[in-house]
Amino acid sequence: MVNADVQNVLGKSDKEIFDTQDAQKIQIADKVTVLNAKVSTSERILTMKDGTLKTVLATKGPLIDKQNNVFGVFGISRDITNQKEYEHFLEESKEKFYNLSHIDKVTNLPNRLHISEILVQMCSQEAPFCLVLIDLDEFKIVNDSYGHRFGDKLLFEVSKVLMEVFDSSAFLARMGGDEFGIIVSSSDKEELDVLMQKLHSKFSNPFKIDMIDVYITASSGICIYPDDAQNMEEIYQAADTAMYNAKKFGKNNFSFYSAEFKNEAVAYTQMVTNLKQAIQKSELELYFQPQNDVHTGKIIGVEALLRWKHKDAMIPPDIFIPLAEKSGLIIEIGDFVLKSGFEKAKSWQERGILTSRLSINISARQLTHLDFIVTLKNMLQESGCEASWIELEITESSVLENPELVISLLEQIRELGFSISMDDFGTGYSSLSYLKNLPIDKLKIDRSFIVNIQDEPKNQIIVKTVIFLAKELGIHILAEGVETEEEHTFLLQNRIDSIQGYYYSKPLPNDEFEIKLFNREASL
Numbered sequence: 238m239v240n241a242d243v244q245n246v247l248g249k250s251d252k253e254i255f256d257t258q259d260a261q262k263i264q265i266a267d268k269v270t271v272l273n274a275k276v277s278t279s280e281r282i283l284t285m286k287d288g289t290l291k292t293v294l295a296t297k298g299p300l301i302d303k304q305n306n307v308f309g310v311f312g313i314s315r316d317i318t319n320q321k322e323y324e325h326f327l328e329e330s331k332e333k334f335y336n337l338s339h340i341d342k343v344t345n346l347p348n349r350l351h352i353s354e355i356l357v358q359m360c361s362q363e364a365p366f367c368l369v370l371i372d373l374d375e376f377k378i379v380n381d382s383y384g385h386r387f388g389d390k391l392l393f394e395v396s397k398v399l400m401e402v403f404d405s406s407a408f409l410a411r412m413g414g415d416e417f418g419i420i421v422s423s424s425d426k427e428e429l430d431v432l433m434q435k436l437h438s439k440f441s442n443p444f445k446i447d448m449i450d451v452y453i454t455a456s457s458g459i460c461i462y463p464d465d466a467q468n469m470e471e472i473y474q475a476a477d478t479a480m481y482n483a484k485k486f487g488k489n490n491f492s493f494y495s496a497e498f499k500n501e502a503v504a505y506t507q508m509v510t511n512l513k514q515a516i517q518k519s520e521l522e523l524y525f526q527p528q529n530d531v532h533t534g535k536i537i538g539v540e541a542l543l544r545w546k547h548k549d550a551m552i553p554p555d556i557f558i559p560l561a562e563k564s565g566l567i568i569e570i571g572d573f574v575l576k577s578g579f580e581k582a583k584s585w586q587e588r589g590i591l592t593s594r595l596s597i598n599i600s601a602r603q604l605t606h607l608d609f610i611v612t613l614k615n616m617l618q619e620s621g622c623e624a625s626w627i628e629l630e631i632t633e634s635s636v637l638e639n640p641e642l643v644i645s646l647l648e649q650i651r652e653l654g655f656s657i658s659m660d661d662f663g664t665g666y667s668s669l670s671y672l673k674n675l676p677i678d679k680l681k682i683d684r685s686f687i688v689n690i691q692d693e694p695k696n697q698i699i700v701k702t703v704i705f706l707a708k709e710l711g712i713h714i715l716a717e718g719v720e721t722e723e724e725h726t727f728l729l730q731n732r733i734d735s736i737q738g739y740y741y742s743k744p745l746p747n748d749e750f751e752i753k754l755f756n757r758e759a760s761l
């Protein structure tokens with residue numbers, strides 16, 4: 238009997254206690270007990286006479302006389318309604334807690350913890366599968382320019398695209414930041430190749446967020462279990478390495494893991510560690526190369542070019558600058574270049590050696606870093622250098638990545654008194670027409686157009702057009718990498734303003750350069 242209220246049940250039959258239908262069911266069950274002559278325990282939800290529901294744990298058994306005949310049924314019932322409710326509450330709380338710790342709030346996708354648990358589980362089974370890691374290219378710029386809420390909306394839209402491409406058998410997760418992880422139950426490279434192409438083609442369309450069209454691409458790395466890696470950590474590592482390999486090929490690419498990457502990854506990590514120490518160990522040093530007036534040969538500017546002397550070897554900037562950009566070290570290294578450059582400019586100006594500007598290269602990542610303008614202001618103050626002694630060189634590609642943001646930054650930089658030159662012009666595949674919108678003072682035509690220009694009719698047309706346009710817009714025009722008399726003559730005849738190249742001087746270390754500067758200044 239139900240123990241809730243003894244008075245309500247004592248001396249009463251099932252019909253008087255329970256709802257008629259349930260009372261009948263109990264009677265049938267009792268008959269079964271008589272027939273089977275066995276003790277059994279079961280949990281039932283019963284409706285009471287007053288309509289309330291009770292969960293009851295009932296043990297029923299046959300009453301047997303000395304001759305082994307069944308003459309009745311005994312029953313012990315316990316009201317376990319409260320216990321059941323508590324168990325249910327516990328289950329629900331567990332589920333809520335599980336969701337909180339396993340689901341990403343921005344995308345509603347499982348999070349890193351969740352996918353990691355699944356990966357561990359899958360590694361304990363034999364079946365092959367693959368992990369795809371997807372990293373959005375330049376997501377930080379979107380976040381920095383439009384704010385975090387906007388960035389979150391974009392992540393949500395990206396998660397929808399992933400759900401479109403991968404069917405419900407795939408396990409999708411947001412790993413954190415701008416990274417997604419997907420477990421696909423296939424190890425067939427051809428099949429995966431098709432899937433990945435489909436995914437990356439989706440990124441050629443813009444995402445519409447708050448009425449704004451945002452173009453964003455992604456880089457993906459794929460690791461196949463058990464061929465490429467055997468446990469969760471190795472899988473993450475391999476997929477990550479493959480993803481970085483994809484980034485090397487430019488944006489919106491994907492790459493399968495290859496064992497060769499491992500050696501490269503070790504070498505990469507080693508080089509990043511070395512580069513990190515390079516500043517403290519004073520292995521970084523600025524070299525200087527003059528920019529000369531094409532008619533008089535007079536120095537109209539000097540470019541500071543960074544050198545890394547590591548264990549008696551000279552590592553070229555074309556190698557370590559991209560490495561610094563990728564690893565984020567460019568901010569620290571860029572600060573070193575700015576600081577050393579500002580100090581040098583001040584010293585040269587005060588000693589009367591240089592009357593024009595010192596050019597300092599600024600990488601895209603450095604320019605769009607949140608603190609860049611503040612850093613410039615602080616460094617001017619700390620070094621005592623004047624902004625009018627410095628020119629900042631930015632590349633065409635850093636403008637193209639985010640024109641609106643970069644133009645606004647360049648305007649602020651100019652307001653501080655710096656002048657701006659556009660480096661490597663012609664390599665960024667940009668349209669000439671956007672030049673008029675850029676707040677720049679100098680255009681540097683890339684060396685690739687200048688090499689043997691006297692024999693390259695197509696390059697001649699490009700260079701002549703760019704010179705013409707720069708003159709129209711009132712921008713100073715310089716040719717980079719001029720080495721020979723022929724190149725010099727062609728550029729002189731076509732009204733270039735100035736030249737930077739081995740024709741006048743290679744980049745030189747400070748002491749040599751100062752001697753050269755003194756001499757040249759003295760001879761003019």
Ligand code: C2E
Pocket residue numbers: 526541542543544553554555558574598599600660661684717718719720737738739740744
């Ligand atoms: P860049 O800014 O285009 O610098 C010009 C490069 O052309 C320099 O290479 C210079 O040595 C080289 N060069 C100049 N004249 C000639 C010539 O007549 N013939 C040839 N063949 N080359 C010439 P460098 O010093 O190896 O620097 C390579 C690149 O590394 C630079 O290209 C620049 O993009 C980057 N870089 C150098 N220093 C820094 C720095 O402090 N910060 C940043 N962000 N990037 C830097």
Ligand code: CA
Pocket residue numbers: 540598630660
């Ligand atoms: Ca430069």
Ligand code: CA
Pocket residue numbers: 660661681683717
């Ligand atoms: Ca250049």
